[in-house]
Amino acid sequence: MNNRRNFIRTAGATMLGATAVSRVGAASLPEAVIQTSPDMQPPLIPTTGRPYNPVVTLNGWTLPWRMKNGVKEFHLVAEPVVREIAPGMKVNLWGYNGQSPGPTIEVVEGDRIRIFVTNKLPEETTVHWHGVLLPSGMDGVSGLTQPAIRPGKTFVYEFVLQRSGTFMYHPHADEMTQMAMGMMGMFIVHPKDPRQMKVDRDFVFLLNAYDVDPGSATPKVNTMLDFNLWTWNSRAFPGIDPLVARTGDRVRIRMGNLTMTSHPIHLHGPHFEVTGTDGGWIPKTARWPEVTTDVAVGRMRAIEFDALAGDWAFHCHKAHHTMNAMGHDVPTMIGVDQKDVADKVRKLIPDYMVMGERGMADMGEMEMPLPDNTLPMMTGQGPFGAIGMGGMFSVVKVRDDVKPGDYKDPGWYKHPAKTLAYEYTGGLPNPARAAGPTADKTTLIVRKPMGGHEGH
Numbered sequence: 243m244n245n246r247r248n249f250i251r252t253a254g255a256t257m258l259g260a261t262a263v264s265r266v267g268a269a270s271l272p273e274a275v276i277q278t279s280p281d282m283q284p285p286l287i288p289t290t291g292r293p294y295n296p297v298v299t300l301n302g303w304t305l306p307w308r309m310k311n312g313v314k315e316f317h318l319v320a321e322p323v324v325r326e327i328a329p330g331m332k333v334n335l336w337g338y339n340g341q342s343p344g345p346t347i348e349v350v351e352g353d354r355i356r357i358f359v360t361n362k363l364p365e366e367t368t369v370h371w372h373g374v375l376l377p378s379g380m381d382g383v384s385g386l387t388q389p390a391i392r393p394g395k396t397f398v399y400e401f402v403l404q405r406s407g408t409f410m411y412h413p414h415a416d417e418m419t420q421m422a423m424g425m426m427g428m429f430i431v432h433p434k435d436p437r438q439m440k441v442d443r444d445f446v447f448l449l450n451a452y453d454v455d456p457g458s459a460t461p462k463v464n465t466m467l468d469f470n471l472w473t474w475n476s477r478a479f480p481g482i483d484p485l486v487a488r489t490g491d492r493v494r495i496r497m498g499n500l501t502m503t504s505h506p507i508h509l510h511g512p513h514f515e516v517t518g519t520d521g522g523w524i525p526k527t528a529r530w531p532e533v534t535t536d537v538a539v540g541r542m543r544a545i546e547f548d549a550l551a552g553d554w555a556f557h558c559h560k561a562h563h564t565m566n567a568m569g570h571d572v573p574t575m576i577g578v579d580q581k582d583v584a585d586k587v588r589k590l591i592p593d594y595m596v597m598g599e600r601g602m603a604d605m606g607e608m609e610m611p612l613p614d615n616t617l618p619m620m621t622g623q624g625p626f627g628a629i630g631m632g633g634m635f636s637v638v639k640v641r642d643d644v645k646p647g648d649y650k651d652p653g654w655y656k657h658p659a660k661t662l663a664y665e666y667t668g669g670l671p672n673p674a675r676a677a678g679p680t681a682d683k684t685t686l687i688v689r690k691p692m693g694g695h696e697g698h
């Protein structure tokens with residue numbers, strides 16, 4: 243993760259593009275800060291406006307603002323971007339201010355904000371402030387509450403934040419295309435009193451998904467469910483930052499789901515509570531402990547837990563969502579002896595290799611040549627070998643010696659003596675098994691229809 247100085251340098255280096263936008267728009271437009279690094283940027287500590295405890299965006303950043311006569315002004319630029327999904331794969335997306343997802347917008351309950359939205363896309367767009375209480379005419383639904391923002395035009399949204407919580411922003415104009423292309427961002431409204439809901443670390447990210455054919459670079463926007471890249475903030479593991487904390491820290495993770503399916507998000511190790519939903523915070527007396535929370539479509543969830551030392555897997559529990567670019571039309575070959583057929587195929591295709599005979603775990607470390615610009619199905623090395631997950635997966639890394647405000651990867655956990663699973667090296671006597679049926683050549687491996695299914 244970059245330090246703050248790097249962050250400012252990055253922002254400065256790209257100011258040329260921002261200046262060009264200001265000239266096209268009006269002289270009064272606030273600067274449109276651009277960020278192109280996929281690394282997590284440090285929390286943006288507010289130097290103007292009301293104080294708050296900032297969030298950190300997984301593989302992302304927070305949009306700076308300027309104060310003008312007591313109004314907090316932001317400038318979003320909707321534009322085509324290139325996002326590195328993980329090392330080895332770059333995808334053409336649409337986003338805001340250099341990235342997809344766009345920058346996190348952080349504001350405070352009671353703030354009056356003015357957001358300038360400049361459209362540099364080839365088609366019209368709008369911005370809908372998902373979950374935010376505001377006047378109907380600021381809600382950003384093209385045709386219903388406003389005319390669409392045509393290419394080259396800038397619109398202004400202005401409203402007062404009435405309730406704190408975790409929200410999102412995304413277009414409501416040709417939204418099927420624009421969300422499939424990555425147009426989205428998080429919108430965090432902090433409580434007016436910074437002591438309310440205070441935590442030591444506050445992470446945010448969006449659940450999103452793309453369908454990019456291996457070897458190509460632009461998502462298929464008509465895909466409804468069969469995506470092949472399941473991502474957090476348009477990044478797939480091992481391209482996703484770890485969530486670093488110090489032992490005992492109170493940690494919050496806020497998630498928003500803008501995919502077309504739900505994601506049961508599961509944390510190993512510490513139990514958590516859901517403390518925030520779409521409409522704001524849950525009172526203490528109404529919370530219950532969980533290890534998995536289902537984040538349904540269009541929803542936001544905030545979870546909180548007390549950090550325990552270790553490397554804790556954190557992932558979507560839909561198994562396909564912890565895989566990277568790969569078709570799903572692969573037959574299950576577990577237990578099928580492919581040797582004969584492999585020998586025959588190799589006469590025609592010398593490099594042919596059998597797949598999946600012992601499960602798919604071999605795919606994690608295989609070195610089969612991949613098409614250009616795609617990711618292995620599972621990838622990433624841990625301290626004990628290949629990690630059998632990709633996609634919507636990261637690691638919550640908790641250490642005793644992490645300093646406040648330090649988010650850099652501490653490396654792998656060193657397990658204290660006698661706390662690591664180990665190999666049993668004693669004898670393995672054959673277990674006594676009860677007699678049971680065994681399959682032979684005449685065994686039918688199908689269940690016969692038994693009737694009684696009328697009316698299904």
Ligand SMILES: [Cu+2]
Pocket residue numbers: 472504505506558559560563634
């Ligand atoms: Cu999922």
